[in-house]
Amino acid sequence: xxxxxxxxxxxxxxxxxxxxxxxxxxxxxxxxxxxxxx
Numbered sequence: 001x002x003x004x005x006x007x008x009x010x011x012x013x014x015x016x017x018x019x020x021x022x023x024x025x026x027x028x029x030x031x032x033x034x035x036x037x038x
Contacts, residue, residue: 022028
């Protein structure tokens with residue numbers, strides 16, 4: 001990471017975070033909607 005704020009790197013970091021925490025973007029979105037996070 002080290003200060004790489006390019007769009008591609010942010011997307012990669014976000015994808016890995018979502019995958020590790022929720023398993024997939026659709027699961028994350030379902031969780032957010034269930035909890036009122038938009």
